[in-house]
Amino acid sequence: MASAADRRAAAPTGGPSTAEAFGADVSLRADGRSLFFVVGREGPPDAAVRSVGGTVVTHLQEPRRALAVAPLAAHSQLREHRDLRLAGPVSIDPQRFERFCRLIGLGETPQAKPETSS
Numbered sequence: 001m002a003s004a005a006d007r008r009a010a011a012p013t014g015g016p017s018t019a020e021a022f023g024a025d026v027s028l029r030a031d032g033r034s035l036f037f038v039v040g041r042e043g044p045p046d047a048a049v050r051s052v053g054g055t056v057v058t059h060l061q062e063p064r065r066a067l068a069v070a071p072l073a074a075h076s077q078l079r080e081h082r083d084l085r086l087a088g089p090v091s092i093d094p095q096r097f098e099r100f101c102r103l104i105g106l107g108e109t110p111q112a113k114p115e116t117s118s
Contacts (some may be wrong), residue, residue, distance in 0.1 A: 006102075013017035013050065019062075026070070026100075029104055032087050032089075033068050033069050033070065033072060033101075033106075034056075034071075034072040035050075035067060035089065035090040035092055035097060035100065035107045036054070036067070036068045036069070036070055036071065036075070036078060036087055036088065036089055036090060037065075037066075037067060037086070037088055037089075037090050038065075038066050038067075038068050038078060038084055038086065038087045038088070039064055039065050039066075039084065039085045039086040040063075040064040040065075040066075040083060040084060040085065041082070041083050041084060041085045042062040042083070044056075044059065044062060044064060044066065045064065045066050045068070045083065045084055046066070047083065048083040048084050049066070049068040049070060049078070050070070051077075051081070051117075052070055052071065052077045052078055053074060053079075054068045054069060054070025054071065054074060054078075055068060055070070055106070056068045057068050057069055057104045057106075058104075061065050061070075063080055064085075067090065068102070069101065069104075069106055071091075075087070075089060078091060091106070
């Protein structure tokens, strides 16, 4: 018989199978803004970020690397943009993200909230 540790190691975490195992229906709305780390392919990523409705808020160490605030729904567009080498969300809790946005002058940000299903 498998030990509890073996079962935990073999069981997938996150994703649909976990939700199904608990009988949950999980979905998230993709609205609001998010913080992204972006790296330009040949130069600064500013134009690529603007093209999806975002704003570069600071460059990191070199002009090709930046933090940007963009619509959460634009993640796939950023990730696939031909002028970007890399684009990914930065994990930050909602309160800190709100303070960050106020600090850089973006004001209040709408929060993405979990949806519940009937």
